[in-house]
Amino acid sequence: MEHLDKMSIFAGTHNEISSYKLMELQQKNNIDKSDIRVWFGQLYGMSDNISYNLAEEGFNVAKYLPFGPVKDVMPYLIRRAEENTSVAGQTSRELTLLKTERNRRRGR
Secondary structure, rough: OOOOOOOOOOEOOOOOHHHHHHHHHHHHHOOOOOOEEEEEEOOOOHHHOHHHHHHHHOOOOEEEEOOOOOOHHHHHHHHHHHOHHHOOHHHHHHHHHHHHHHHHHHHH
């Protein structure tokens, strides 16, 4: 963070703890939540709870979407799923959040 005047940060992570750490670093270094040099990013359709909550709090968030022929995109998505073991522990929590949101929208 001390060299933010010479670079930007794009934290592409689906890990809540990593996101919290970057949030804490911004706060500790008095860097505004909406500073254009600091961004959080997640793959479209994954960790939406992280993305939406960060955006709601005023942080810069981007969702990225791999684009191209299925034969080219699928190997990338499979590789990302295999590499991202940190998401495995969050899957049941995310499913619970999705069910809660579905029920909220249905008025239950």
